[in-house]
Amino acid sequence: MDAVIKQAAVPSSQSGKTVERPSQAEVEAAVRTLIRWTGDDPDREGLLDTPKRVAKAYREMFGGYDRSPAEELGRTFEEVAGYDDLVLVKDISFHSHCEHHMVPIIGKAHVGYLPDGKVVGLSKIARVVDIFAQRLQTQEAMTAQIAGAIQETLNPRGVAVMIEAEHMCIAMRGIRKQGSTTLTSTFTGAFRDNPEEQVRFISMVRGAA
Structure with missing residues (x-):
């Protein structure tokens, strides 16, 4: 699954360039780094699943990169x-x-x-x-x-x-x-x-x- 995610491209970045997404493991590692940057321990009980949750939340909150406004507006009505x-x-x-x-x-x-x-x-x-x-x-x-x-x-x-x-x-x-x-x-x-x-x-x- 990670390999598939890593190869997935973002076709509609703000710059118009194709962007290669990192793997799930890379995302979770980055979140763990940020947790450490705040001064907290990513291995304590309350934060163990936080990297996975953040990755899932980002998929949802930034889902606009995977959707096309032209496709949404493509069906019109003339009557x-x-x-x-x-x-x-x-x-x-x-x-x-x-x-x-x-x-x-x-x-x-x-x-x-x-x-x-x-x-x-x-x-x-x-x-x-x-x-x-x-x-x-x-x-x-x-x-x-x-x-x-x-x-x-x-x-x-x-x-x-x-x-x-x-x-x-x-x-x-x-x-x-x-x-x-x-x-x-x-x-x-x-x-x-x-x-x-x-x-x-x-x-x-x-x-x-």
């Missing part, structure tokens, strides 16, 4: 009775990890698009958010990646993405400011070209429309 106005999925909760300190980013995403003859299942939008969230991230990059994937695959008249998140690298270390929120947004197509569409999107996200 929409001519609907071509804003589709908004808001308050999509997510957990990501900061690529600088590998600590959590916890927040919610709001994603809207203006259809051009076809729509996608609403759950697919949430899944695209999860795919990019389950990678090492910066919030700015994640915001742009979500918008870019939807624009490229669906080719709508425009895409709007807003993300609000708390970064544990600020709350848990450094200046240790709990409760501060970072807000990012990006717009493509009609949203980028028409400030009124941006205002409408933001108003709907805020519940003012």
